[in-house]
Amino acid sequence: MCSRTRSRTRPGRPRSAEADTAILEATRAALVELGWSRLTMGDVATRAGVAKTTLYRRWNNKNELVVDAVAVLFDELRLPDLGSLQADIEDVVLQFAALLERPETKTALMAVVAESTRDEPLRERIRTSIVDRQKRLVLEGRQRAQERGELPEERDPATVEAVDDLIFDVVAGAVVHRALVSAEPVDQAWVQRLTALMLGGLTAAAEL
Amino acid sequence: MCSRTRSRTRPGRPRSAEADTAILEATRAALVELGWSRLTMGDVATRAGVAKTTLYRRWNNKNELVVDAVAVLFDELRLPDLGSLQADIEDVVLQFAALLERPETKTALMAVVAESTRDEPLRERIRTSIVDRQKRLVLEGRQRAQERGELPEERDPATVEAVDDLIFDVVAGAVVHRALVSAEPVDQAWVQRLTALMLGGLTAAAEL
Amino acid sequence: MCSRTRSRTRPGRPRSAEADTAILEATRAALVELGWSRLTMGDVATRAGVAKTTLYRRWNNKNELVVDAVAVLFDELRLPDLGSLQADIEDVVLQFAALLERPETKTALMAVVAESTRDEPLRERIRTSIVDRQKRLVLEGRQRAQERGELPEERDPATVEAVDDLIFDVVAGAVVHRALVSAEPVDQAWVQRLTALMLGGLTAAAEL
Amino acid sequence: MCSRTRSRTRPGRPRSAEADTAILEATRAALVELGWSRLTMGDVATRAGVAKTTLYRRWNNKNELVVDAVAVLFDELRLPDLGSLQADIEDVVLQFAALLERPETKTALMAVVAESTRDEPLRERIRTSIVDRQKRLVLEGRQRAQERGELPEERDPATVEAVDDLIFDVVAGAVVHRALVSAEPVDQAWVQRLTALMLGGLTAAAEL
DNA sequence: TACTAAACGAGACGGTACGTCCCGTCTTCGG
């Protein structure tokens, strides 16, 4: 009945919380300096002042470690309230672009996604640690826009979710593609065009 | 007669053309079976019935080899003429999605893009071998739509190019993101929504 | 009354005697199954149902543990009284050979001796736990033979000790070398030859 | 018919002979400094200016490497001709004792013998590389002694071999046991006693 | 009966070496 039942305190020496944070910080530092492919577990361990075994006790491989190390950066994204949906979106897209410019994300993100095509647990970890967590931005933005009357209310919840997902893929995908594949700057002008295209599409679709 | 002749037929044994195609095929086969990260140069050489030296004589490293092996697949994309822009786009997007579903592209594409963030020559090779070659689809589609009157004529060439680039990043980015990051199916329904969003946005923008 | 009492019964929980015997038994079992080099402290601890800490509280390292685990086996050697020195020696040599055939001694003995060449405390432990304890057999045998008149009395105690030591090294060394280095069977015929050689040499020497 | 049939010249780059000798020398140096148990493959490779893989390409493990490194030292043993069998034996036993005192053999020999109890290929390697090669000393000694008339001729070849083997085990075993187990000096006095014991035994046995 | 102090199990820790895999280069021979 009381909560003491489940795994009160595990026997043995508890894991060091300091080690966790030191490792994640070291991983980000190594990503900045070396990039994904030159990052090694041994180097991360040395930077963190930790034994290699301590890394492997917590993460099965380099990919999962890097996902966790990078995931936290995405939580910094904030949807501002600048008065209009267009402005809010432009701001958060620029935040996202700035994040993708950081060397620790730029190289790591694509690499783990590439690996995830062959690694189901990794894909799941990416989804829960990064993707799903950032969908909140789309959800928030749409809800606020509807309250403001900038977007029409859509009743069918399945349609709502489908549109949210579409927006997420379009915005995130376009920014990533622009930044990493096309290797062109994600500047204010481009962001304005992207946002206009998308909002135009949304309202046009709603009027049908 | 002049000294240029030596470049016409160099002395010694000429390079085997068969080796080239065997290597690229072997690379694709290895990608299918092993994925990017487990693919090794030695394995490709063995599959191709070729010595490792022969690989390195033609490509500097694994990344460039894989780009060349995969690039040719993208040339299969064709913009059909189904009568309406909407239908044409939906068709080519589905072709692109099918291409991304193939294991040899799925795993390789993101990986080389990831590497390219730290490797300028590789980025250049990706751009010329893959990216720029596929922009033709956007160009073709827009021109044909304008001829049909489905899209308004835009006079300023800089704007034209900017919009073409935007469309390319949006469509390619969205599909890639949907397929590889969100790991959701790129099915007819989703493609219709994407196309509608985009065309809606384009016409809305043009009316301003 | 005086402060020496604290050494009689130390405060705190006393060490478990069961643990001691369980550990030594587990060590022998592990030697049988795995041999010296694959035996690990963690494995012994698990077999004994004991924590690794408990091992290290009692023995400084693997070598000392193994010496203690094996030493007790040597105490089983008994010099029988079969009526003649030749017969007595043959019997005890065969006992010794049988002991060396057991997998827990075969693999462990040479290994700890090898380690002892670089580890003075270990050498001392081997000497006191094994070597010196078995010299009793030579001493007993010689004394009994002299009482029986099978060997002449030697007066000089230094010579006596030197000869005892020589016999010990010759017999033990020959058996070990035959069994482990030459890897030939220590059978009745060989033991007879060895014993005859030695007794012949001893009487020949005494006649000089 | 011609000798070219068997493996004339294998394809590919041939193995470096310099690497072989450098590795064996480095192994002996490491044995001197570190002893058997602290010797590591990586360290040997570094000393030899060679990659670890080069070691593993030639030897399966540390044990086999050490056997080969040490074996050559035993070939230095020479049976001198000092006029009498007793003197010859004493001399070669002292050579053997001196060899066993060298740090590279002292620690390594027992260790590989210990390992060989669980490793049949290793035992075979020890036998062919070391043991059988040194039996020549016994053979030579006996033959010369018979020519000189110091030992009676024995006709039965099986008996001859059995006695040769016995002598080998007795002498080698006694010296090793004295030096490494008893850890007492193998000095002139002790060697004289050992030789006398053995020769006495041999002649006594022959007279029966 | 409670206190105290050591022993206990469990298991995380920093560290070292392992033996393997692959890299990209080189050295040989034969075509």
Place this chain on the structure above:
DNA sequence: CCGAAGACGGGACGTACCGTCTCGTTTAGTA
């Protein structure tokens, strides 16, 4: 000069144990 074969120096991998440590939990004798 090309190509196969394969050895080379190098570097990272992920694993296995080492011997130590830090927990919370017994288990005595003592107060």
